[in-house]
Amino acid sequence: xxxxxxxxxxxxxxxxxxxxxxxxxxxxxxxxxxxxxxxxxxxxxxxxxxxxxxxxxxxxxxxxxxxxxxxxxxxxxxxxxxxxxxx
Amino acid sequence: xxxxxxxxxxxxxxxxxxxxxxxxxxxxxxxxxxxxxxxxxxxxxxxxxxxxxxxxxxxxxxxxxxxxxxxxxxxxxxxxxxxxxxxxxxxxxxxxxxxxxxxxxxxxxxxxxxxxxxxxxxxxxxxxxxxxxxxxxxxxxxxxxxxxxxxxxxxxxxxxxxxx
Numbered sequence: 496x497x498x499x500x501x502x503x504x505x506x507x508x509x510x511x512x513x514x515x516x517x518x519x520x521x522x523x524x525x526x527x528x529x530x531x532x533x534x535x536x537x538x539x540x541x542x543x544x545x546x547x548x549x550x551x552x553x554x555x556x557x558x559x560x561x562x563x564x565x566x567x568x569x570x571x572x573x574x575x576x577x578x579x580x581x582x
Numbered sequence: 583x584x585x586x587x588x589x590x591x592x593x594x595x596x597x598x599x600x601x602x603x604x605x606x607x608x609x610x611x612x613x614x615x616x617x618x619x620x621x622x623x624x625x626x627x628x629x630x631x632x633x634x635x636x637x638x639x640x641x642x643x644x645x646x647x648x649x650x651x652x653x654x655x656x657x658x659x660x661x662x663x664x665x666x667x668x669x670x671x672x673x674x675x676x677x678x679x680x681x682x683x684x685x686x687x688x689x690x691x692x693x694x695x696x697x698x699x700x701x702x703x704x705x706x707x708x709x710x711x712x713x714x715x716x717x718x719x720x721x722x723x724x725x726x727x728x729x730x731x732x733x734x735x736x737x738x739x740x741x742x743x744x745x746x
Contacts, residue, residue, distance in 0.1 A: 496589060499597075499600050500599050500601070502601075513595060538599060
């Protein structure tokens with residue numbers, strides 16, 4: 496289960512709500528993934544996949560002012576904890 | 583209780599951050615610096631103004647002098663207050679706990695700078711005004727470092743150090 500903290504994925508993900516995530520599903524464009532921040536693995540983020548490149552996944556929030564891969568870099572597959580279901 | 587809530591009773595839950603991360607507002611220390619420089623300018627002018635001599639019409643001279651001083655005191659008061667407000671916004675809204683890891687004396691710097699705003703309201707003190715300007719510069723330098731944009735600090739200095 497993943498509890499979302501913050502509004503950068505609103506309205507797809509509602510702050511404070513819990514979502515089911517699985518590591519069995521393949522990350523695809525448009526899906527939200529839960530992953531460790533490549534710059535600080537203590538932080539767990541949830542963001543939407545915008546592009547899939549050879550080196551990793553380009554992610555962003557749903558709002559233009561949220562952090563994206565522009566700041567934190569591409570997300571390598573080994574840092575992905577799961578894919579959110581139903582969002 | 584919806585399905586995710588029911589499942590969360592039996593499955594482990596991890597909290598994932600979906601913070602906006604980049605602040606929604608526009609934050610910029612230049613306004614605080616302009617206010618601090620205005621305070622400094624008013625202090626300099628108050629110190630420079632001389633009361634009318636005896637060879638002038640005493641009443642009109644005193645009124646003119648009092649008016650000139652009062653206007654500068656009001657401006658000093660207003661801009662010291664504005665500087666404190668701008669610093670408070672940067673401190674509370676822009677800076678985040680992770681910035682403290684790199685700048686452990688950040689709270690002290692803000693606290694001292696805001697205390698200097700009060701000091702400049704209470705007094706007409708060139709040294710206190712100079713210290714306020716320097717305190718704002720120190721905070722601005724940290725601000726631009728957190729933005730990874732040292733060139734903007736140079737631009738900030740270029741603009742705000744040439745105000746008078």
